[in-house]
Amino acid sequence: MNDQQTIALVTGANRGIGKAFVEALMGQGVTKIYATARTLSSLPDFGSDRVVPLALDVHNPASIKAAAEQAKDINLLINNAGVLSFGDILSVSDDDLRRNFDVNFYGVLSMAREFVPVLENSGGGRIVNILTLLSLASMPGLAAYNASKAAAWSLNMSLRATLANRGINVHGVFPGAVDTDMLAGVEMPKTAPEAVAKAVLDGLAEGKEDIFPDPMSQDVYAAWSQDHKAVEKQFSQM
Numbered sequence: 018m019n020d021q022q023t024i025a026l027v028t029g030a031n032r033g034i035g036k037a038f039v040e041a042l043m044g045q046g047v048t049k050i051y052a053t054a055r056t057l058s059s060l061p062d063f064g065s066d067r068v069v070p071l072a073l074d075v076h077n078p079a080s081i082k083a084a085a086e087q088a089k090d091i092n093l094l095i096n097n098a099g100v101l102s103f104g105d106i107l108s109v110s111d112d113d114l115r116r117n118f119d120v121n122f123y124g125v126l127s128m129a130r131e132f133v134p135v136l137e138n139s140g141g142g143r144i145v146n147i148l149t150l151l152s153l154a155s156m157p158g159l160a161a162y163n164a165s166k167a168a169a170w171s172l173n174m175s176l177r178a179t180l181a182n183r184g185i186n187v188h189g190v191f192p193g194a195v196d197t198d199m200l201a202g203v204e205m206p207k208t209a210p211e212a213v214a215k216a217v218l219d220g221l222a223e224g225k226e227d228i229f230p231d232p233m234s235q236d237v238y239a240a241w242s243q244d245h246k247a248v249e250k251q252f253s254q255m
């Protein structure tokens with residue numbers, strides 16, 4: 018699938034990494050990009066008629082269905098939308114736990130269920146799920162987020178296996194800290210969202226199933242591959 022044949026849909030495209038994905042796809046000459054957001058008015062003007070704004074709340078089945086009826090021609094789905102709550106596993110509220118699972122796990126699952134037939138109709142394609150390094154190892158102060166993203170990693174692997182013979186490739190992305198609203202106020206080295214989006218598209222072009230798109234994710238993945246218990250212990254101190 019070359020860039021001219023790619024028709025993409027990005028969730029959570031109004032800001033952060035999602036917005037950077039739309040810009041990176043435009044830069045690669047992709048034919049059409051559905052830039053989706055919960056609130057249409059929150060989408061920036063991308064300045065190109067190749068970008069089609071579309072309302073989409075990944076926690077709303079009717080909204081997902083309506084989007085799938087509009088975006089019938091996609092062959093690249095980027096499940097980027099996500100939320101993060103702070104709090105340890107004993108004190109985080111049930112509402113926060115549900116909110117993280119609703120968007121980070123069920124949102125990805127609902128999108129896959131609705132869009133697999135669309136991708137098959139397009140003759141096959143790719144699903145890209147934006148996970149996190151915290152899918153692999155937990156930081157205690159982000160317990161709801163860790164759990165929802167670990168579940169999403171498992172979902173990513175199940176989807177990959179289920180779709181293996183149906184012409185749809187499933188890619189997992191495991192960023193480290195990225196400089197967006199999600200981690201605003203958390204002081205630590207962060208990668209620019211534009212660099213993450215570019216690294217993901219490069220990884221897709223190379224056919225990588227699992228993509229570690231920034232220096233932190235690459236370093237931690239190397240350490241985790243050697244000794245996952247050491248990374249668990251390191252993260253437990255954070």
Ligand SMILES: NC(=O)c1ccc[n+]([C@@H]2O[C@H](COP(=O)([O-])OP(=O)(O)OC[C@H]3O[C@@H](n4cnc5c(N)ncnc54)[C@H](OP(=O)(O)O)[C@@H]3O)[C@@H](O)[C@H]2O)c1
Nearest residue numbers: 029033034055074075097098099149192194195197198199
């Ligand atoms: N920032 C990081 O350090 C980091 C690291 C690893 C992975 N990630 C992952 O990268 C992805 C993008 O995060 P980000 O850093 O760009 O965060 P962000 O700036 O907070 O943006 C989150 C995006 O998700 C959207 N969203 C939330 N709930 C939604 C829903 N129900 N339906 C549709 N869209 C929804 C938001 O839309 P609204 O504006 O309407 O809220 C926003 O566009 C997430 O999956 C996140 O977990 C981020």
